[in-house]
Amino acid sequence: MSKQDIGILIVDDNDISRSMLRHILESEQFNVIGEANNGVTALEWMGKTIPEVVCLDVMMPDIDGLDILDHIKRISPETVVLMVTGSNKKETVVKAIKGGASGFIVKPFNPATVLQNMNSLLTKSYRPLKYLIDRRKSWRQSGF
Template identity: 75%
Template sequence: MNMLDRRDIGIFIVDDNDISRSMLRHILNSEAFNVIGEASSGVAALDWLEKTIPEIVCLDVMMPDISGLEILEHIKKVSPDTVVLMVTGSNSKETVVKAIKAGANGFIVKPFNPATLLQSINYSVTKSHKQLRTLIDRRKAWKQTGLL
């Protein structure tokens, strides 16, 4: 099975904290991942997700308008194969259980440790290789047909 090229994996970052978004983007870009978009609110994220379905979403749990858990449920309804990593400053057991039941693929704990963040992303890419390949192929086909 051929390996996925990191540049083909579209990653979308959703976090209301500008510094967190910037750090995530910087760490991912430094490792040749393709950050295809960002949103600073749940409303903006849902609006963006209506137009494009990324392969991976780094999704903040706590946001002022729409919770990350609600956005997670929406993503999984629209695209069950999209890998969603919940970004959280809290390790509340209740939140973790809710997120896993809603389909979260993993967690990234703030403050970010670049090595741990990349380990989580790489683990998710390896574990979800087949689904990601399908999503990448779908996005490329949509681009070719003008749907994106």
């Protein structure tokens, strides 16, 4: 499984944060398949395609990131969700972990932290990611 096999969706209402995450990930050959600047757009993305990894902002104006996390985990429990937040409040971290988040990045973030977290998640979540990648390939081969 290569970094290019893993489709990543970035969800953040802050344009700069989204742009920085995209740049950091793509500079290391990760496959960023899309961006969403709000919760509604993120849910639309999830309805069209299920990415293997979602980098998800916790606080957004329309739909809370924890609610989006819940939706993602209901439709695709294997999807790896990395929460991105400007706050490290204990109750938010606990809710996200209980909700199925695989990790956290606290803003402001630096490239080394993002890549370390992403590589750690890939190692830790190898089997679910491989399952999702194989499922996507199977769908493509069958014409979906």
